Amino acid sequence: MTTLPDIPIGIHAGRQSDRLIFALIALGWIYALAQVLTLDTPGSLAQAGPGMAVFAHIKAQLFGDPFAFETALSFCAASTGNWGVLDILKAAAMWLGMICAMMVPVLLVRGQSSARNPHTCSGVAGYVAAWLPFCAVTVGVQWALQNADLLSAHALLRHDGLSVAILLGIACLYFGRYVFAAKQIDNDAEGLTSFRAGLALGRRCLPCCGPLMLIMFVIGLMNVVGMLVLTGLMVLLMAARSKELSLVLSVGALLWAVLLAAV
Template sequence: MTSTLSSVELPRELAVSERGFLAVSALLFIGSAAATVAWCTAMPGMAEMPMAWMPMCGQTWWSFAASFICMWTVMMVAMMLPSLLPMLRRYRVALHLAGKPNVDAHTALAGTAYFAVWGLIGAMVFALEAAVAELEMTSPVLARALPAAAGAVVLAAGALQFSAWKARQLAGCRVVPAPGSTAWRYGLRLGMRCASSCAGLTAILLVIGVMDLRAMAAVSAAITLERLAPDGDRVARCIGAVAIVAGLLQLASAALP
């Protein structure tokens, strides 16, 4: 079904709408990428400093969490939009073929639902990182064990890239919805499938440094390649091999005195 939709010759009206869709997507990507760079530049040491995961003077935990979740979601727009864009385009074509009205509104709703999933993941990431930072400040033993733990996470994430589960989740990221599926439901399902597919790569980003622009770019490129490449499973395994080597090197480095 994917190849059929991709080969459909769009009528003039939908082709004009398509150009608007691509223009808006480009502006959204540029804006989210610029905001992410500004955020990381303003808080370069957040991943390394436990105190950076605590509210500043006069700031409540709720407002601190809300600001992080907001910026996390903006960051995910910049990272995930390149791989999401082809799926949204196929979704628009599917809506057109099914005779659905308001294609633009349905597409926007599906995209919003997709990134709502990533916003929820951001809330869980914040809770996890804040808890780790608290333990790191109160337990010197744990702080010394963190580099080895990070290496183990990278190693496990690399091994996950070779699993049948990973292949199923990756295939789910390319599914075009049935005509009866609502935009919000499709966006949520696609978001959950894609979040599951790149769970290992997201874990690597978290242990390397959520504020590290180079890590963001590398993880974003890996996610985009494995989703859009003709042989995505092979690309995923190549990425896994690189992650395994990196994890072993990090474990070896942590073991040295």
């Protein structure tokens, strides 16, 4: 009897999902940069948050006057609370892009794929789906803040009291994780073998990294420099699985809040 060749389906499945992971990360960052470089609000990109002055220079080289913002294409929602359907879709796309750029990299260090238990594309989709409710909530928060005229034209929170409150809330959440959470032991060894496995990993990541995502309101939703720093922190947080790192984040957020309140 002729035996069928042993086709390494698992390896191919893992490679396809790895390509999907890197494609989503690239798409998220490309979209974030496209938003910044086509922003059509008055003022300089230096007003978009810490570290963004360099993008004012880049935009000046690409389009001329960095204060003009005469580009025809805009990926951003209206800077006021008077949103239409298109503005809602733009805001949702922005937050989904941030999830791809900042949270999908976590899959490079968690639920690691193996030939025996490879990631699947459905598993990656499940992970992203776990973040969709967070996207919906943050879109609503963004609209409410803009409707109350609490976000600048560059989507930077301009109410120090709210910024301090967000930072204090983050400090409390991470201190709570340090005090009450058991040692983080997650069964990631099986890989994202199904939509349900990806959904479960996403739900575990949400309380760990969701608070850090909220810092974007403080440093500016258009701040790609801040996105890069926060991405590194979240990957480190999920890779280390350390309660002590939660304490460090708690203390850091507390000191930031105190400094902001004192200025």
